[in-house]
Amino acid sequence: MGLYPTRLSYETGVNRNLIQEKGMRIFFERQKYLIDYTLATLLRRKTRNLGLLLVYTLLVFLFSAVLLISEGLRREAVLLLQDAPAVIVQKLVAGRHDLLPADWLGSLQRIRGVSSVQGRLWGYYYDPTIKANYTLMAAPNRGLAADEILIGATLARVRQIGTGDYLSLRMATGQPLPLKITGVLDSASELLSADLLLLSNAGYRQLFQLPPNVFTDAVLTVRNPREAPTVARKIALALPSSRPILRTEILRTYDAIFNWREGMIFVALGGSLLAFIILAWDKAAGLSAEEKREIGILKAIGWETSDILIMKLWEGTLLSLTAFLGGYVLAYWQTFHGGAQLFTPVLKGWAVLYPDFQLTPVINLQQVLVLLAITVLPYIAAILIPSWRAAISDPDAIMRG
Helix, strand or coil: CCCHHHHHHHHHHHHHHHHHHHHHHHHHHHHHHHHHHHHHHHHHCHHHHHHHHHHHHHHHHHHHHHHHHHHHHHHHHHHHHHHCCCEEEEEEECCEEECEECCHHHHHHCCCCEEEEEEECEEEEEECCCCEEEEEEECHHHCCCCCEEEECHHHHHHHCCCCCCEEEEECCCCCEEEEEEEEECCHHHHHHHCCEEEECHHHHHHHHCCCCCEECEEEEEECCHHHHHHHHHHHHHHCCCEEEEEHHHHHHHHHHHHHHHHHHHHHHCHHHHHHHHHHHHHHHHCCCHHHHHHHHHHHHCCCCHHHHHHHHHHHHHHHHHHHHHHHHHHHHHHHHCCCCCCCHHHHHCCCCCCCCCCCCCCCCHHHHHHHHHHHCHHHHHHHHHHHHHHHCCCHHHHHHC
């Protein structure tokens, strides 16, 4: 007698599990039949749905390409600036950048928290031959002679010059300064060195006719990176005419620039987004007479309102997700394997010397979810709302129109 309740509870649990398994099997079979019917419905209107799918895919492709390119460039900038100086110090005169006296280096070295100070020489040079600005920098650690120079891979490609050739630059006095090219900078760093020219200290000062006791700015190494803002405040107090620039400020500036350019492209694509909104609104405004008649027939033969809504949900999900995945995959391939030629000239920002480099694949999950919510959810809602209105109406009235 004591085992009977235990056996009864065991049999009850087994029966409950069997019922649940049967219910799940029925549910999945029902969804399979609904998906089959939805696919057949989409194929019956294949011309209309194919046109809609192409427009939908193109819209997702355009917005995905902008997001992927800007995120890839933003990541490249962050990686490149990881090795940037913790603090850069410039001298200001009347609010403008001026040459920094060499005796400032000793004053900066004496500030507590600074481990090393180095003066830099860099500037810009306009080349009327290709109508482009070069970035010139003195690189004393490269072992260059006064008449030698290193050039970026983009400049070498545009000017069709290389190692052993001569590049003539015009000095501040107006006289030409021929410089022998001893090497081309690695193409792997082309994003950073597209328009870069490296000279010796002597060559740089000769080109711009600078005295030996001045620098363009100074770079500081801080013992504790977290104390960089404190060091910057000390510099501003010790040298009132100085402007300390933190690495974090440079990163924020780059991020703001990419956000601004990204926003400008989105504004330009506003017409495409408006067209999509009109399309979704037209879909939500009502079903065609053929679609209403079909819903009425399904209601008349025994379909429940929930069945019709699930069928329409599958229709919207299949169409929108296919467009989203197709557009996003195309944008991913175009960005990371196709050269990213669509929006890169706007986002890179170079006027003439466009660097040739491969972006590292990167996907921001938050951006994907936002893009998914903007493009997929409104379309599904635009399908469900009019379908629900037709499904709760009288079947005979719907079929009669």
